[in-house]
Amino acid sequence: MKKKISSLVIAASLTAPVLAEGFYAGADLGRANVKTPSIQGEVVNDEVNLKKNSTAMGVFAGYQFHPNIAVEVGYRDFGSVKGSEPVELNVFDIAKISGTNVNALPADLKSNATLNATLKANALHASILGIVPVSDNFSLYGRLGLARIAAKLNGGVDATFASDIAKLSKTVSVSGTMDKTTKIKPMIGLGGRFAVSKEFGVRAEYTHFGKIEDVKLSTLMVGADYRF
Structure with missing residues (x-):
């Protein structure tokens, strides 16, 4: 009986490091998937698509107070996604962008323009992890928490105007x-x-993060942690 008890104690001591309770910290890197409906331009009446991937990175720290439960806080930067679409400008758009009266525009004025948009986002988050050991070295976990997401959308128009009559060649950016x-x-x-x-x-x-306005955010990350 004593030998059996000793064997159980030794086995438990060997598996304990994997399920060790205590503080840990780490960092991760991966891909953020950002989906939005088409962005409506403010300077010109056109749209740009922002359904793209970006590089995401983050840091985190937590405390595992039970072999199956941990709490964790962290910061995640979703990076930035950019989109651009060529647009056709009418005389009113040209007057607005160039700062010229409509009646003063040359008759042969030609224009090329691109509508741009950039979305940046980051999050502070806190969550609880439910941990299921699969083997001595590997475990699966699920996460449930809240994230304070900050998102900023920048946009603008890059336009080039040319006129032989006015001997004009000009590039204007509005953002x-x-x-x-x-x-x-x-x-x-x-x-x-x-x-x-x-x-x-x-x-x-x-x-997967909750939708903020019309923006959907999700990440696929790979990271490393150190347990103190």
Whole structure:
């Protein structure tokens, strides 16, 4: 009986590092997927699409107070996504962009223009993790939490005007902040962690964030953590 008890104690001590409770911190890097409806230009009446991927990065810290439960806080930068579309300008658009009276525009004036938009976002988040050990070194986990998401949309128009009559060749850029918002939204995630050693581990996770305005955000990240 004593031998059996001793064997159980030894086995528990060998698996303990994987399920070790305590503080940890780490960083991750991956891809952010950003989806928005077409962005309506403010200077010209046209649209630009912003359904793209960007490079995301983040840092996090947490405390695992139970083999199956941890709490975690972090910061995530979703990077920026850019979109552009060629647009046709009417005389009123040209007058607005160039700062010229409509009646003063040369009759042969030609223009080329591009509508641009850039979306940047980041989040501060706090969540609880439910952890399910699969083996001595590998575990799966689910995440449920809240994220304070800040998003900023910049847009503008780059236009070139030319006229033989007026001997004119000019490039004009008009840009500014189209929208800026900060909201608290839910976040959910699913990931896995592999314990390389007692202190060091690597993990991968897919996270979906609640929609902010009409913007949908999700990330696929790979990271590493260190347990103190």
